[in-house]
Amino acid sequence: MSLVGVTRIAEGEKNEDGAKNGDRQLCPLASGVRGFAKIVAPGTEKSVPIFRGVVNSRISAMGLQAIMSAMGPVAELHLHLEGSVEVETFLELDPALTREEIARATAYIDFEGFIQSYIWVNKKLQSPGHYALAARRLFERLAAEGVVYAEVTISAGVILWKQQDFLPIYEAVQREACLSKIRVRWILDATRQFGVHAAKPVFDLAAELVNQGVVAIGLGGFEGGGPARWYADLFKEARDRGLRLVCHAGETTDAGSVWEALEIGAERIGHGIRAIDDPLLVAHLKEKNIPLEICITSNVRTGAVGSMKDHPVRRLYDAGVPIILNTDDPALFGCTLTSEYEVARREFGFTEEEIEGLVRNSFSFAFDGGR
Numbered sequence: 082m083s084l085v086g087v088t089r090i091a092e093g094e095k096n097e098d099g100a101k102n103g104d105r106q107l108c109p110l111a112s113g114v115r116g117f118a119k120i121v122a123p124g125t126e127k128s129v130p131i132f133r134g135v136v137n138s139r140i141s142a143m144g145l146q147a148i149m150s151a152m153g154p155v156a157e158l159h160l161h162l163e164g165s166v167e168v169e170t171f172l173e174l175d176p177a178l179t180r181e182e183i184a185r186a187t188a189y190i191d192f193e194g195f196i197q198s199y200i201w202v203n204k205k206l207q208s209p210g211h212y213a214l215a216a217r218r219l220f221e222r223l224a225a226e227g228v229v230y231a232e233v234t235i236s237a238g239v240i241l242w243k244q245q246d247f248l249p250i251y252e253a254v255q256r257e258a259c260l261s262k263i264r265v266r267w268i269l270d271a272t273r274q275f276g277v278h279a280a281k282p283v284f285d286l287a288a289e290l291v292n293q294g295v296v297a298i299g300l301g302g303f304e305g306g307g308p309a310r311w312y313a314d315l316f317k318e319a320r321d322r323g324l325r326l327v328c329h330a331g332e333t334t335d336a337g338s339v340w341e342a343l344e345i346g347a348e349r350i351g352h353g354i355r356a357i358d359d360p361l362l363v364a365h366l367k368e369k370n371i372p373l374e375i376c377i378t379s380n381v382r383t384g385a386v387g388s389m390k391d392h393p394v395r396r397l398y399d400a401g402v403p404i405i406l407n408t409d410d411p412a413l414f415g416c417t418l419t420s421e422y423e424v425a426r427r428e429f430g431f432t433e434e435e436i437e438g439l440v441r442n443s444f445s446f447a448f449d450g451g452r
C-alpha cells in the first residue's frame with residue numbers, strides 16, 4: 082500500500098481557509114487527489130509563555146475563561162482523536178442519536194468501563210468522513226484554546242480491528258490537519274492486548290506514513306493484557322524505520338510496566354504515574370530526561386488514582402521527573418488542556434514559573450519541534 086503523487090506546494094502557500102501551515106507541514110493535495118505535499122512556511126516561530134505577566138493570585142480571581150485568554154501558545158502531546166469527540170459532534174455524525182443515548186454510552190466508573198465507552202465511540206466512526214469531522218472539530222477547539230502544535234494519536238489498531246481501510250481514513254484526517262490553523266503530527270496506536278500479530282500491520286502503516294505526517298508509534302489499550310516486552314522487536318524495527326516511540330505505561334499497573342516500556346525504547350511514557358512507587362525509576366527518568374505525559378483528570382476519572390489528592394504529579398515534579406500536561410481523551414473526561422493547567426495550579430500548587438516550565442516542556446519534548 083502506498084500513497085502516491087507527492088507534489089511540492091510553494092513556500093508560504095496558504096490553505097483553502099487562509100490558514101498558513103507551520104514549517105515542514107505535510108499536507109494532502111486538493112480534495113479527491115491521492116497524495117501529499119510538503120509545505121515549508123517561513124517565520125513561524127513563537128515564544129510567548131503561558132500566563133505571561135499574570136500573577137497567580139490574579140489568575141485565581143480571573144477564572145478559567147480569562148486564563149484561556151491569558152494562556153500563550155502551548156502544545157498537546159497526549160491526545161486521542163477518538164476520545165475527543167464531543168456530544169455535538171456525535172449529533173452531527175449521527176442525527177438519529179439522542180443526547181441521552183450518548184450520555185449513557187459514555188458513562189463509566191472505572192478503567193474497564195472507560196474502555197467500553199471508548200469502543201462505543203470508535204464504532205460510531207464508520208467512514209473516513211466521520212473521522213475527518215471528528216478531526217476538524219478537535220482542531221477547531223484546540224486552536225480556540227491556544228494550542229499551536231498537537232501530536233494526535235489515532236487508534237489504527239482499533240480501525241483495523243473494525244475491518245476498516247486505514248489509508249483513506251488517514252488521508253481524510255491528514256487533509257483536515259492541513260486545513261487547520263495548528264500544526265498536527267500523528268501517532269499511530271496499536272492495541273496491546275490484541276497481540277503482536279495484530280500490531281504488526283499498524284507498525285507497517287506507521288512506517289509507510291513516516292514522511293507524511295506520522296511521527297511516532299505507540300501502544301494503548303489494557304496495559305495488563307499486553308506487556309510492552311511483547312513488542313520489543315516491533316519497536317526496534319520501528320525506530321530503524323524512522324519512527325519515534327511512545328508507550329502507555331504505569332497507568333493502571335505498576336512501575337515495572339514503565340521499566341518495560343523504557344527497555345523497548347519508549348522515549349516518552351504515557352501517564353507513568355506509578356513511577357512514583359519506585360525511587361530508582363524516578364531517578365532514572367530524571368537522569369535520562371525522559372518525560373511522563375501526565376493526564377491528571379484522566380487518571381482521576383478512570384480510577385487510576387483514588388482521588389485528586391492521591392495524584393503523584395506534584396511529587397514526580399518535585400523529584401525532578403520531566404512532566405508534560407495533557408488531556409488524553411478530553412471529551413470522555415470532560416477536560417481541556419487549559420483546565421488541566423488550571424488543575425495543576427489550583428490542586429497541586431504549581432506556580433506561574435513552574436507552569437511556564439511545563440508549557441516549555443510541551444514543546445521541547447515534541448517529536449517535530451513543536452513550533
Ligand SMILES: [Zn+2]
Binds near residue numbers: 159301351409
Ligand atoms: Zn492515552
